[in-house]
Amino acid sequence: MKKLFFLMTAILLSWGGFAQPLDLPCDNLDYKESVRTVLLYADGNQNKEPLISLEHMIGRLTLSFDLLGNEGEVLNYTFIHCTHDWYPTDIQRLHYATGFESERIDDFQFSRNTLVDYVHYQLSFPEEDMLPVIPGNYLLIVYGDQLAEEDIYFTRRFMVLDEKAFIDASVPRYCDDLSLSDTHQQLNIKVSMPSIMTGNVQQYASMTIRQNGRWDNAVVGLKPSFVYPDFISYEHLPQTVFEGANQYRRVNFSNFYFQSENIAHIYQTDDYYVIDYAVCESRARKPYITYEDLHGEKYIYVSNEGLEADTEADYAWLNLFLRWPNPLTNEDVYVMGAINDWRFDDRNLMRYDYQLGGYLCQLLLKQGYYNFMFVTADRETGQVATDLTAGNHWDTDNLYRIYFYYYIPNKGYDALIGYTTCPSH
DSSP states (O other): OHHHHHHHHHHHHHHTTTTSOSOOOSSOEEOSTTEEEEEEEETTOTTSOSEEESSSOTTOEEEEEEEESSOOOOEEEEEEEEOTTSOBOOSOGGGTEEEOSOEEEOEEEEOOSOSSOEEEEEEEEOBTTEEEOSOEEEEEEEESSSSSGGGEEEEEEEEEEOOOOEEEEEOOSSOSSGGGTTTEEEOEEEEEOTTTOOSOHHHHEEEEEEETTOSTTOEEEEOOSEEOSSOEEEOSOGGGEEEOOOOOEEEEOSOTTSOOTTEEEEEEOSSOEEEEEOOBOOOTTSOOOOOOOOTTOEEEOOOSTTOOHHHHOOEEEEEEEEEOSSOOSSEEEEEESGGGTTOOSTTTEEEEETTTTEEEEEEEEESEEEEEEEEEEETTTOOEEOTTTTOOOTTOOOEEEEEEEEEETTTTEEEEEEEEEEEOO
16 A cells, blocks of 8 residues: 555656756755754764765665654655755656655654653665665755645755765865965865776866865865876865864753753753853964864763653753854854754854843754854855854864765766765874
8 A cells, every 4th residue: 555655646746747846955954943953864873974875775874853843744755866066957857766756754753751842753764665876966855745845844965975986185284375274274185086087087077075064165066186197186276275163162961960061050941941051252362172072063862861862852942152242243153063954044143142242042952962163154245254253273173074076978967976084183
C-alpha cells in the first residue's frame, strides 16, 4: 500500500512539472516559525557535515528537527539538484535521481516531561526508493500536504561526492599581504585529478571554500590561478584570505541543575527555563587566548542520567548581553554560529538597550552545548565582520572546508569530485 501511495503521489507531482518544482533559494532556511533545532549530518555524528559518497550513501544522512506545539503533522520530503553556486539546475529529475519523487517522514515522537511542548521528527536517508545518482549539490525540502511555497517547512543543503580529485591545502604563517599576517589567514591549495585533466580546465573547474560552518563569507566559484600538466593550483589569490576572527564563546546548559562556565543564572518560570549568560565585552584589541571549541557548531544532549535528548531535552530562553557604550551607526550586531544555523535574521539580531548600555538578544534553544560569536553586519552591504566585536588573530583555530567541482559539459551539471578539510594550525 505504501508503494502504491507514493507511486500515485509521484505521478500527480510529475503532472505538475515536478522536475525543479519551485523557485526556492537553495539555502538553509526555515519557513515556519514552529521549526526548531534542525540537524542534518552524516554517519551518526551531529558535527559531521551532510556530505556523502556516491558509492555508499543509503541511510548515511540523518535529519532531525522539532515542531513546537503538541500536534503531530504529516510531513514529506524531497530533494532537487543544484549548481556549484547553489542555484537549481534545469536538468530533469530522472537524470539526477531514481525512485519516488517524495517520501513521507513517518518517525515522530511527542516530547515528554518538558515545559515547552514539541514534536520530534527523525529520518535516515537516502533510501533505496529515492536515491541521488549523480554527484553535486542538493537541496532537501521538507513540506506538508503539498509541494507548494506556502506549505514548505524548511530547506537544507547536502552534498554527494564522487571522489576523483585529490586536494592538498595548507595555511602558511604569512599572508602575501604582510600587513594582514597577524590578523588574517590565507590558504594555498593544489588539486590533482589525473583522470580528468582534459578539456578546458580553467573554464570547467571551480572551488568553494568555507571557514568553519559559515556560508556568509564562503568563496564560491573560485578559478585556478595556475594550470599545470598534472595538477592545478589556487595559490597567492586574495580571495583565499579570511579574517582570522577568534575562538567561539561557549555555553553548556545540558543540565538545568548545574551552573556551568559563563552562566550567571538559571531559573524556571511556569512556562520555560531561562539562562542568563555572563555579561560579555568586546574582545577586539585584546590578547588572543586559545582554548578548544567546536568551530561554531552545537551539540544537542542532556547530561541528566537516563534522559533521552530527542524527546526529553527541554527548551530554554538564553539571554545574551554585550556591553557597548553607544549603538553602532552603520552596523547591526548579530549572534553568529550554528546556534542560529549560521543565518542572520530577526532571531539572532541584537537590539540596543539604552538603560543597560549594551546589546541584548534572547534565543529559544534546546538543551545542549553551543558555540557562538558576536559579529557586525554592514547595513548597506550586509558584509559580516568580526574585527569590532571578536577581534582578528592569525592564531585562531579555524577549520576550512574545501569543495572542488568540475562541470560535465555533455551532461550539463557541476559534479562534486573533491573534498577535504584543512585546519588553520
